[in-house]
Amino acid sequence: MISIAILASDPVTGEGAASCLSRQRGLTVLPQQEHARADVVLMLTVDVTDETMLLMAAVAARSVNPGMGIVLVTGSMCEAQAVRAVGFGLRSVIWRQDAGFDGITKAIRGVADGCGVLPASIQGWLINHIGAVHRDVLAPMGLTPSGLEAREVEVVRLLAEGLDTTEIAQKLNYSERTIKNIISGMISRLGLRNRVHAVAFALRSGTL
Structure with a gap:
């Protein structure tokens, strides 16, 4: 059963959405006092405003469900708002002009399953933002999106290939002490257990 909290700028629209969704199999609309435990928050607004963003922030702060996701139906949204809202x-x-209850229901089910659907323009904004963060913030600091430093990536890639400390040092023209320090620093900073766990972390994060 997917639990839904509905927040609408127009009470009549909110009541209509609640009536339609409550009749769908596998969906339950929560009363306001239980919104904090919602799996999915459905927000209905004419346009995204500063008040909308504040409400999203409040929803995120109050939620006791770590997997909570927001489905937004709106007429307009700017790039800066989209980037903040993902957080x-x-x-x-x-978009309101494309909204129908079949589509909204599908979006809710998708978000509950860990998926998401974004208009092409918003996808483009988010891709550009990620690229800018990587180029302007992470790369100058020698970091990667996974949180690994550039030389840590080199080392963990060779660990994944089965090389030992001596072989990695020779391959990268570092001393064995430097390689040991890189590995131990990475394990300590990221809270990993050992070298195998470091390789697994790099694989899960898409670094390898």
Whole structure:
């Protein structure tokens, strides 16, 4: 059963959405006092405003569900708002002119399953933002999106190939002490257990 919290700028629209969604199999609409435990928050607004962003921030702060995702139905949204909203749990955006309850229901089910659907323009904004963060913030500091430093990536890639400390040092023209320090620093900073765990972390994060 997917639990839904509905937040609408227009009470009549909110009541209509609640009536339609409550009749769908596998969906339950929560009363306001239980919104904090929602799997999916459905937000219905004419346009995204400063008040909308504040409400999203409040929703994220109050949620007791770590997997909570937001489905937003709106008429307009700017790039800066989209980037901020993702941090609050935004997973799907449906433009008002394209919104129908079948599409909203599909989006809710998708978000509950860990998926999301975003208009092409918003996808482009987020891709550009990620690229800018990597280029302007991470790369100058020698970091990668996974949190690994550039030389840590080199070392963990060779660990994944089965090389030992001596072989890695020879391959990268570092001393064995430097390689040991890189590995131990990476394990300590990221809270990893050992070298195998470091390789597994790099694989899960898409570094390898």
